[in-house]
Amino acid sequence: MAPILQKYWWVLLLPVLSALLKVLAPLIKGKIGEGLVNLAAKLRLDPKVYQLIKDVTIPTKNGTTQIDHLIVSIFGIFAIETKNYKGWIFANAKDAKWTQVNFKQKHRFQNPLRQNHAHICALAELLDIPQEKIHGVVCFMGDAKFKTGVPEGVFLEGRYINHIQSFQSPLFSADEIETIKEKIAAGRLKRGFRTNRQHVRHLKSR
Numbered sequence: 001m002a003p004i005l006q007k008y009w010w011v012l013l014l015p016v017l018s019a020l021l022k023v024l025a026p027l028i029k030g031k032i033g034e035g036l037v038n039l040a041a042k043l044r045l046d047p048k049v050y051q052l053i054k055d056v057t058i059p060t061k062n063g064t065t066q067i068d069h070l071i072v073s074i075f076g077i078f079a080i081e082t083k084n085y086k087g088w089i090f091a092n093a094k095d096a097k098w099t100q101v102n103f104k105q106k107h108r109f110q111n112p113l114r115q116n117h118a119h120i121c122a123l124a125e126l127l128d129i130p131q132e133k134i135h136g137v138v139c140f141m142g143d144a145k146f147k148t149g150v151p152e153g154v155f156l157e158g159r160y161i162n163h164i165q166s167f168q169s170p171l172f173s174a175d176e177i178e179t180i181k182e183k184i185a186a187g188r189l190k191r192g193f194r195t196n197r198q199h200v201r202h203l204k205s206r
Contacts, residue, residue, distance in 0.1 A: 037069055037082050037139055040158040049073055050164070051181070057189040058122045064189065065122045072180055075167040077134045079123060080160065081116040083109075086143040093151040100144075112138045113153055126187045127180055133171045137163060 041052050053070040069080040087102030093113055100107040116136040124131045138154045150156065155163055172180065 044161045060122050067119045074170045074172050076171045079119050080137045081112045082139050084141045088147045089144050090148050127183050
């Protein structure tokens, strides 16, 4: 190796590291958002009443569906979809896609309300319970600002906790809660890189 390359060999790795960072950045941001949601739930929800289950991937007829967080309680099951975005968000509950504008960059992403509805359908089928007993929650973490109004069912940062606590009518008994947790444990795929990779491949194929 030439002396100049021996001294500055790390420069050759910069393009590789830059490409790797672009790939990993969305995943890192997503995990940070999920971590903040987990922290809010642990700090503000009584664990004797609300039981948090993270990262639940369920097989479906068409592949898999991945739920960021489930909170199981006698007041219903809360399926939480987390987004960690900054910038302006243009959203309509009826649209298939929403738009993020961050400076001059635009990014279109799937309507998380629709995304979460698919989660609820799969979960209801797995647990053999009515969809009405599963409450959908979409939580935006970060510095996102909705320029078209915040759609119903969408909450900024920790405000989703107040929404969960607003449900006070029991829907499940203690025995039913235990059965639900057992069905989730038996029906979910094992957490890990392989499951996540399979889920991403399924999304890309769609």
